Amino acid sequence: xxxxxxxxxxxxxxxxxxxxxxxxxxxxxxxxxxxxxxxxxxxxxxxxxxxxxxxxxxxxxxxxxxxxxxxxxxxxxxxxxxxxxxxxxxxxxxxxxxxxxxxxxxxxxxxxxxxxxxxxxxxxxxxxxxxxxxxxxxxxxxxxxxxxxxxxxxxxxxxxxxxxxxxxxxxxxxxxxxxxxxxxxxxxxxxxxxxxxxxxxxxxxxxxxxxxxxxxxxxxxxxxxxxxxxxxxxxxxxxxxxxxxxxxxxxxxxxxxxxxxxxxxxxxxxxxxxxxxxxxxxxxxxxxxxxxxxxxxxxxxxxxxxxxxxxxxxxxxxxxxxxxxxxxxxxxxxxxxxxxxxxxxxxxxxxxxxxxxxxxxxxxxxxxxxxxxx
Amino acid sequence: xxxxxxxxxxxxxxxxxxxxxxxxxxxxxxxxxxxxxxxxxxxxxxxxxxxxxxxxxxxxxxxxxxxxxxxxxxxxxxxxxxxxxxxxxxxxxxxxxxxxxxxxxxxxxxxxxxxxxxxxxxxxxxxxxxxxxxxxxxxxxxxxxxxxxxxxxxxxxxxxxxxxxxxxxxxxxxxxxxxxxxxxxxxxxxxxxxxxxxxxxxxxxxxxxxxxxxxxxxxxxxxxxxxxxxxxxxxxxxxxxxxxxxxxxxxxxxxxxxxxxxxxxxxxxxxxxxxxxxxxxx
Numbered sequence: 001x002x003x004x005x006x007x008x009x010x011x012x013x014x015x016x017x018x019x020x021x022x023x024x025x026x027x028x029x030x031x032x033x034x035x036x037x038x039x040x041x042x043x044x045x046x047x048x049x050x051x052x053x054x055x056x057x058x059x060x061x062x063x064x065x066x067x068x069x070x071x072x073x074x075x076x077x078x079x080x081x082x083x084x085x086x087x088x089x090x091x092x093x094x095x096x097x098x099x100x101x102x103x104x105x106x107x108x109x110x111x112x113x114x115x116x117x118x119x120x121x122x123x124x125x126x127x128x129x130x131x132x133x134x135x136x137x138x139x140x141x142x143x144x145x146x147x148x149x150x151x152x153x154x155x156x157x158x159x160x161x162x163x164x165x166x167x168x169x170x171x172x173x174x175x176x177x178x179x180x181x182x183x184x185x186x187x188x189x190x191x192x193x194x195x196x197x198x199x200x201x202x203x204x205x206x207x208x209x210x211x212x213x214x215x216x217x218x219x220x221x222x223x224x225x226x227x228x229x230x231x232x233x234x235x236x237x238x239x240x241x242x243x244x245x246x247x248x249x250x251x252x253x254x255x256x257x258x259x260x261x262x263x264x265x266x267x268x269x270x271x272x273x274x275x276x277x278x279x280x281x282x283x284x285x286x287x288x289x290x291x292x293x294x295x296x297x298x299x300x301x302x303x304x305x306x307x308x309x310x311x312x313x314x315x316x317x318x319x320x321x322x323x324x325x326x327x328x329x330x331x332x333x334x335x336x337x338x339x340x341x342x343x344x345x346x347x348x349x350x351x352x353x354x355x356x357x358x359x360x361x362x363x364x365x366x367x368x369x370x371x372x373x374x
Numbered sequence: 375x376x377x378x379x380x381x382x383x384x385x386x387x388x389x390x391x392x393x394x395x396x397x398x399x400x401x402x403x404x405x406x407x408x409x410x411x412x413x414x415x416x417x418x419x420x421x422x423x424x425x426x427x428x429x430x431x432x433x434x435x436x437x438x439x440x441x442x443x444x445x446x447x448x449x450x451x452x453x454x455x456x457x458x459x460x461x462x463x464x465x466x467x468x469x470x471x472x473x474x475x476x477x478x479x480x481x482x483x484x485x486x487x488x489x490x491x492x493x494x495x496x497x498x499x500x501x502x503x504x505x506x507x508x509x510x511x512x513x514x515x516x517x518x519x520x521x522x523x524x525x526x527x528x529x530x531x532x533x534x535x536x537x538x539x540x541x542x543x544x545x546x547x548x549x550x551x552x553x554x555x556x557x558x559x560x561x562x563x564x565x566x567x568x569x570x571x572x573x574x575x576x577x578x579x580x581x582x583x584x585x586x587x588x589x590x591x592x593x594x595x596x597x598x599x600x601x602x603x604x605x606x607x608x609x610x611x612x613x614x615x616x617x618x619x620x621x622x623x624x625x626x627x628x629x630x631x632x633x634x635x636x637x638x639x640x641x642x643x644x645x646x647x648x649x650x651x652x653x654x655x656x
Contacts, residue, residue: 064539086538087546099536102529103554112550116541160540170539 015043015200016076016167018063023072025058025224032058034224035072040217042077045194045201047211050221051247056204057172059221063202064170065089076168087116092161092199096173098153100145106132106156107141113164131163132156134193151182158190162197169194171203175210187214208248212236220244242371245292252298252341253371255290267291269338274313276370290371295344297367300331300353306360314362317341322355333361396613403606410603421607431608434592441507441578441588442571448511449567450560453518457556460519461526475519478512483576486512491580501583509577514567521559529555558630565623569616 018040025033033055040046048056061067063074065086074081081089092113100109110128119127132138135155145153154174161169174190175183191214194201205211211218212232220227220235220243228235228244239245242253256267258276265276267289276291299307306314317335329347334340341361353359398412406416425431453475460471478486490509491500499505529552537547575590582591589612596605 064535066535066538085543086535087541087543089539090541091539093536093539095532095536097530097532099530099532101533101537101551112537112542113540116537116546157536160536164541 014167015198017042017078018168018200018202019073019075019078020059020063021073021075023059023062023069023074025055025062025067026070031224033062033069036219036221036224036226037072038219038226038229040200040202042200043198044216045191045203045214047203047205047215047218048221049205049208049211049218049247051206053223054206054221055224056206056221058224060170060172060202060204063168064091064093090117090164090166092164092166092169094154094157094161094169094171094174096176098145098150098157098177100153100156100160102145104145105141106137106143106145106148109145109156110160110163113160117164119164127163128159131159134162134197135159135189150178151186154178154186155189158193162193162199167200169199169201171201173205174203176205176207183210190214212248220247222247238369239292239371242290242292245369245371250295250342250344252293252295253290254292254338255288257286258289260285269313269315269335274315275365276368291368292371293363293368295330295342296328298341298343298345298361298363300333300343300345300349300359300361302352303358303360306362311365312362313365313368314360315341316358316360319353319355319357319359322350322353324350331359333359335361399606400610400613402603403610405603405606408602410601410606421603422611424604425607425611428604431589431592431604434587434589435611437503437586438572438588438590440503441510442568444503444507445510445514445571446564446568448507449514449518450564452511453515453563453567454522454556454560456515456519457522457526460523462531472519472523476516479516483513483574487577487580490577494581500581501586503586506578506581506586506588507571509581510571510574511567513574513577514564514570517566517570518560518563521563522556525556525559526552558626562623562626565619569619572616572619573612 020038023036050056062069110131114124135158137155218235219229222243228240236248245251254269258265258267266273317333320334321332323330329350331343332340401414402410402412404417405414406418456475460468494500494505533551534547537551573590575594578588578591
């Protein structure tokens with residue numbers, strides 16, 4: 001699939017601003033969604049990211065109107081949606097299993113929202129053609145959904161979701177059922193389409209890679225609560241908590257009670273004092289603090305040959321496992337004390353380091369980040 | 375090899391046992407003699423002539439068709455509603471609804487017959503099309519139920535949700551999306567319900583009266599009072615009618631399966647095309 005270069009001017013709309021205010025959903029005493037507030041800017045692509053049970057799908061279904069929130073409010077451009085039934089919310093939605101109408105042709109599927117919203121018959125063929133062109137399915141009008149591949153079905157579903165020019169598009173794990181290659185192609189396609197149309201998109205996924213590549217902002221949810229809301233860069237490079245650090249990408253987290261020496265904070269890692277990174281918030285003396293380092297920021301070298309320097313921290317350990325992964329490799333290094341660390345490096349490293357070797361693991365002090373306790 | 379000959383022999387014997395009675399009945403209906411005899415003596419269509427000219431048989435034929443059609447229609451409605459309940463009810467557990475829906479298949483016909491009879495007598499329903507159709511609807515509903523339940527589980531709930539997001543009311547989504555999806559299964563179930571009613575004799579025996587009889591009941595009565603080949607002729611007509619209906623059911627099912635298979639092949643071919651990396655936009 002190539003980039004979209006079609007003229008989709010007629011389908012463009014100004015995306016809606018979405019405001020989620022203190023929304024909770026209780027089942028008995030269990031909070032599936034627990035006091036979540038989000039402000040979503042018009043035209044932005046926001047991903048609700050979380051593991052299963054994090055409340056992301058529940059929140060999306062509340063936005064769609066399939067579920068009522070136990071408390072809190074949802075506003076679309078300042079209009080309260082709480083009392084508006086599903087069929088009057090005028091939003092588009094894409095489902096994980098496509099949810100095409102099996103007895104209707106592609107044409108009829110895409111026409112459905114236009115017919116329900118009483119768009120004049122004369123205007124429909126043009127809008128349908130544009131929507132199908134936008135998802136590169138021109139010529140498939142007469143096909144039945146069963147005559148389409150998974151990727152094609154999902155693109156029909158996308159065309160159906162945007163044909164009536166909604167100002168908000170909801171997507172419930174839209175790419176979850178597709179194979180990897182198709183998923184990556186569609187990620188790009190959906191992203192470009194949403195930009196060109198100016199839609200506000202709220203996407204639900206548990207796939208961190210999808211969230212990082214597609215989103216303007218990510219709302220990370222865990223246990224029904226909002227953990228962090230920020231740009232993909234912010235979430236990945238500056239996670240605000242241990243939960244965020246652990247969920248997005250691989251991470252090494254060291255915990256300890258920091259102490260101050262010569263004006264600098266240190267914690268013990270594997271029996272060695274490791275200086276804490278400079279950060280805007282100083283740790284609270286006597287309270288546990290966590291330091292977090294991405295595996296690809298760590299450097300592994302045979303014992304005695306680690307690069308030294310004022311700005312580096314070094315610990316020693318033994319390689320417990322060396323995993324080859326094509327262009328990169330992953331090492332599990334057991335330290336003398338504490339949890340093993342994971343290091344990701346160029347796979348060339350395996351020429352000099354093997355399982356069982358004693359190694360030095362080092363990192364730049366500025367690559368470590370002090371995490372807030374959560 | 376021995377095992378293969380053995381299974382072929384068993385199959386042939388079974389086939390003969392199954393088909394022989396039908397052959398005897400059909401053969402004797404073309405007989406020229408005044409007694410049911412096999413092999414038939416001579417060839418004539420006089421018994422068919424007799425039957426089609428006899429108002430008693432024709433009335434019974436009409437009764438059977440009327441009861442069957444009404445029973446099938448009722449079975450479609452009741453069976454579909456029960457299937458909806460089993461698939462979607464949040465109040466009753468689906469196993470309970472399923473159990474309830476298949477009771478008419480499990481309970482012996484004689485027991486059902488007595489039950490229907492007692493109720494019908496009290497309501498003054500015996501000896502009427504409506505009374506027997508109600509009883510036969512209960513017998514046919516499980517066929518509709520099973521088919522529609524299977525269709526419902528294959529129609530994802532989210533298609534209805536997609537319709538609602540697209541601007542359809544809850545009822546509109548049901549009528550426009552769910553009903554068309556389950557309609558073929560409901561119709562096939564209805565045909566099976568009709569066939570069930572068409573040759574049902576036990577419950578019908580309780581619910582009919584001398585002035586209101588269905589074909590199977592009349593055949594049974596004739597056989598007991600001394601049958602002549604006209605009974606064979608009626609039985610042949612009933613059998614052919616049933617076979618034709620079964621052919622329709624089988625044909626529709628085969629057609630649907632074939633369409634699905636073709637569609638799947640086409641989709642697979644497209645998938646290969648779309649995942650080819652160099653393939654440009656269409």
